[in-house]
Amino acid sequence: MEREFEFEQRGFIKKGPWSSEEDEILLKHVSKYGPREWSSIRSKGLLPRTGKSCRLRWVNKLRPNLKAGCKFSVEEERVVIELQAEFGNKWAKIATYLPGRTDNDVKNFWSSRRKRLERTLHQRPPLSKLQKHKGKAPLSQVKVEEVHACSSNQVDNLSCHPSYMGNTEVFQMVNLQDLTKPNYQHFEANLHAVEVEATPLHTVPSFESSTEYNFPLLPESQMDFPLFPVCQDLVPEPFDPNFIDMFEQKKVATRLPSLGLDGNCRSTSSNCFKDFPTEIFEYFEHIPTSPEQ
């Protein structure tokens, strides 16, 4: 005890993990005075911790009836998702609906969940891939009902993730705008699967042309996706022009369609390159569009 008074005299404040002895002292204080007067714990020299730290320890770890070391049940997950959609990031409020859970528990649960989802989606290639398929004739080869079901604004923010089932390439689509929203229930509801015919690697489908670029191809070993790798993942931030050196410069006629919801070409290529930093285009040779196009 004398030593703790010494801490107080020196203004020493302990941080980091709590020891069982500290917990015991804190519990004694709460049993005597109730869960209040947190600052007096330090001023009385009981613990070299701030009132804030003491309160947090009590609320998150020492309070009775906490569900310690117990994962969120499916039902609890459902409740969090629903309430987050209703209240937003009001973790303390959400926690009141979950007996034994603290706001920190809910917050950590949500944070982990968000990171998991973001990582899943991080590998998705840009919209251009999907749009290419969408514009591919005949359209009967491409099942794009899910795309048509989206609003225009949603389509502008779609990304897709390819996987292969036999000879069929399956895209999981996601509204990227929803990634920035806290409402992941809505986000998950927007996950769709769209099946399209698999396109052989390195072929360039013929589309209505819009703009042509000398587009750098990735070395083949880094091609994890036909035609367009996940460029936004490979481009350093802040943008470093030297990274272009890693590419092998090849002239590729990238006839990129830009499609409306009716499937017709509305030719601006900007959407197709929306996933790239704008600076990158300074390093591409622009091929003027021929007058007849």
Place this chain on the structure above:
DNA sequence: AAGGCGAACAACCGCGATTCG
């Protein structure tokens, strides 16, 4: 066995709201 990596958890920090003298 050891290192890398991601998930989960614990704790801190900043700031706004509230309380109190």
Place this chain on the structure above:
DNA sequence: GCGAATCGCGGTTGTTCGCCT
């Protein structure tokens, strides 16, 4: 009414643990 102290919340960072290679 005002300013200081305290509390509570949300965001962020640090740590630990388990799994995989």
